[in-house]
Amino acid sequence: xxxxxxxxxxxxxxxxxxxxxxxxxxxxxxxxxxxxxxxxxxxxxxxxxxxxxxxxxxxxxxxxxxxxxxxxxxxxxxxxxxxxxxxxxxxxxxxxxxxxxxxxxxxxxxxxxxxxxxxxxxxxxxxxxxxxxxxxxxxxxxxxxxxxxxxxxxxxxxxxxxxxxxxxxxxxxxxxxxxxxxxxxxxxxxxxxxxxxxxxxxxxxxxxxxxxxxxxxxxxxxxxxxxxxxxxxxxxxxxxxxxxxxxxxxxxxxxxxxxxxxxxxxxxxxxxxxxxxxxxxxxxxxxxxxxxxxxxx
Numbered sequence: 001x002x003x004x005x006x007x008x009x010x011x012x013x014x015x016x017x018x019x020x021x022x023x024x025x026x027x028x029x030x031x032x033x034x035x036x037x038x039x040x041x042x043x044x045x046x047x048x049x050x051x052x053x054x055x056x057x058x059x060x061x062x063x064x065x066x067x068x069x070x071x072x073x074x075x076x077x078x079x080x081x082x083x084x085x086x087x088x089x090x091x092x093x094x095x096x097x098x099x100x101x102x103x104x105x106x107x108x109x110x111x112x113x114x115x116x117x118x119x120x121x122x123x124x125x126x127x128x129x130x131x132x133x134x135x136x137x138x139x140x141x142x143x144x145x146x147x148x149x150x151x152x153x154x155x156x157x158x159x160x161x162x163x164x165x166x167x168x169x170x171x172x173x174x175x176x177x178x179x180x181x182x183x184x185x186x187x188x189x190x191x192x193x194x195x196x197x198x199x200x201x202x203x204x205x206x207x208x209x210x211x212x213x214x215x216x217x218x219x220x221x222x223x224x225x226x227x228x229x230x231x232x233x234x235x236x237x238x239x240x241x242x243x244x245x246x247x248x249x250x251x252x253x254x255x256x257x258x259x260x261x262x263x264x265x266x267x268x269x270x271x272x273x274x275x276x277x278x279x280x281x282x283x284x285x286x287x288x289x290x291x292x293x294x295x296x297x
Contacts, residue, residue: 009044009070011062014055042066046073046080072173083171084128088162089119091127091171095162104254105247110158117142117155127166130176135159143183153182210275218266223247224258230280238273239265 017031038055042062045051052069056062072078092114099107121138122130135156142152160177167175193201198216202209215225223245232241242265245258258264268276 009066011040011042011059011066013039013059014041015039044069044073046078050080052081077173079170079173083169084166085126086166086171087123088125088127088130088159089123091162091166092119092123095165098165103256104249104252105256108249109154113151113154113158117147117151118158122159127163127172130163130172132176132178132180135176136180139180139182149183149185153185156180156182210272210279213272214268214276217269217272220266221245221258227255230283233276233280235273235277238270239267241265 014037015031015034016028018026019029020026038057040056040059040062041053042056042065043051043053044066054062054065056065069078096111099110139152139156142155143149147155156177160175160180163172163175163177166172193216198213202212202216205212211225214220215222218225218240220240220242224242227244227246228240228242232243234240241263242258243263244255246253246255248254
């Protein structure tokens with residue numbers, strides 16, 4: 001197959017043809033296309049077996065163009081003519097089809113970023129027409145309109161991944177988002193409650209004061225706490241095993257591993273033992289501690 005392609009590639013003179021005279025000698029004579037159009041035609045066969053040709057006035061220009069294309073094919077950066085004539089919106093549909101391995105929360109965040117910040121600006125744009133300068137201006141505009149750094153980061157990430165898929169499909173040679181950074185995140189000063197403030201907040205709660213105390217003194221995320229079962233507690237050692245997390249996405253509970261996928265053992269203070277024991281009283285080892293889980297079951 002490769003040899004056949006090579007035989008179909010090269011530079012040819014459209015204005016002349018070679019004939020053999022009576023004596024067996026080869027001679028160049030004018031062809032039927034002599035003086036019509038550009039004299040030199042360079043052609044090659046792409047990876048799909050399609051012949052691509054282009055005319056030139058000078059042989060040296062034709063050969064240089066063919067050499068450049070051949071170099072890109074060998075380097076793996078070749079993009080077939082017209083391959084980039086697909087919109088960002090069409091590539092987005094293809095990109096969404098690669099989400100099978102992602103958490104529901106991640107899918108929801110990307111979908112929200114696409115709908116809110118990316119779609120209206122880029123949906124109808126051809127991938128081959130996306131310019132790095134235009135992407136940079138869009139990022140600056142999002143920031144100037146008040147979007148937070150994490151929001152801009154997510155929106156830029158969505159566009160970058162869509163165009164990354166276009167690069168993988170050989171629709172464009174490089175990703176226009178390369179080198180563009182979202183605004184730097186500003187780390188706000190963290191405030192920590194005193195023991196008295198935790199107690200005041202828990203006491204003020206009409207219900208679930210224990211939840212406030214448990215979260216405050218273990219450092220668990222709410223989704224991790226909501227996914228705990230009775231079997232996760234070791235009351236003698238006063239430790240709880242964090243094995244999973246639960247999050248509500250579009251009105252549905254989605255279960256997954258903890259953030260960063262790491263299971264861990266977390267201690268809780270002695271003064272919470274009696275309250276926790278009462279909460280778990282008469283419940284089986286596999287019973288979920290979370291009311292939300294019980295309501296959803």
